[in-house]
Amino acid sequence: MNHTETRYLEAKRSLDDRAYSRRVRDRVLAAVPTEPRILDIGCGTGTTVPRLLEWGIDTGTYRGIDGDEGVIDFARTVRPAALRRAGRSVIDRDRGFAVGDLAVTYEVGDALATLAAANDIDLVVAQAFADLVPVAELLDKIESALAPGGLAYLPITFDGGTIFQPDHPADRAVEDAYHAAIDAEPGRDVRAGRHLAETCRRWDGDLVAMGSSDxxxxxxGGEYHADEAYFLASILDFIEESLSERPVEGAADWLTARRRQLADGQLTYVAHQYDLLYRAPVV
Known part of the structure; x- marks a missing residue:
């Protein structure tokens, strides 16, 4: 199991919980049908399931897909156990488990290929995913997978804002190099949030709701919540890796200062993101 990846994904859960646009989430809950067929692409450690249950979606079928076998193994093992500890009734099945009237499976697979093969889905969930793949290709496959009037919930979509505090003279140069490294990866888009919104507006369906989810x-008091210090250390590691390909004057001092501030409980980090809700055409 990839413990580094699973710890990173688990460490950001508390951040995600604070970040979700409640208005967009409420629009999802108001529109999703009874007993929905749900497809969660890039599902990671399976955190969507407990959130759906908490939000009142406790019937239907849920299928989570991720390309990382390690995080799927984690989801299959840890998620039902955690639900049992939380007092949920969980019944093991051949290919997954059931939580009350919600049937759950976690599968290793390619997200876009799975979308291309799916049909009549009531709710596609793609969290922190739309900035990893070409936006137009993603939306095209989502629309083909959705049932008429089906919904695509796309929360935590990055949109080109990375902020650290306190100020450092190299902030702008480091941010620009970090974002350039993201854009240089095939299919990645550092401004995916705004581009996804614009693509939704041009498509045949409707952009039902959009909200900030920074x-x-x-x-x-000099302390970070839950395991968020680990998450922030990982972000600094990602930035250091990107700077190895794009040298920036003052970057070494920037990294040293940021890691010292993190260790001292003085570093603040903000990432600008959007939650979006798209509805496929009814006919």
Whole structure:
């Protein structure tokens, strides 16, 4: 099992919980049908399931897809156990488990290929995913997978804002190099949030709702919540890796200063993101 990846994904759960646009989520809950067929692409450690249950979606079928076998193994093992500890009735099945009237499976697979093969889905969930693949291709496959009037919920979609505090003279140069490294990866888009919204407006369906879902990670009393210090350390590692390909004057001092501030409980981090809800045409 990839413990580094699973810990990173689990460490950001508390950030995600704070970041979700409640208005967009409420629009999802108001529109999703009874007993929906749900497809969660890039499902990671399976955190969508407990959130759906918490939000009142407790009937239908849920299918989570991720390309990382390690995080799927984690989801299959940890998620039903955690639900049992939370007092949920969980029944094991051949290919997954059931939580009350919600049937759950976690599968290893390619998200876009799975979308291309799916049909009559009531709700596609793609969290922190739309900035990893070509936006137009993603939306095209989502629309083909949805039932008439089906919904695509796309929360935590990055949109080109990375902020650290306190200020450092190299902030702008480091941010620009980090974003350039993201854009240089095939299919990635550092401004995916706004581009996804614009693509939704041009498609045949409707952009039903859009709201900000910024990650805001800040210490309180010199301490970070839950495992968020680990998450922030991982972000600094990602930035360091990107700077190895794009040298920036002052980057070494920037990294040293940021890691010292993190260790001292003084570093704040913000990432600008959007939640979006798209509805496929009815006919």
């Amino acid at each position: 990650w805001i990670l800040r210490p309180q």
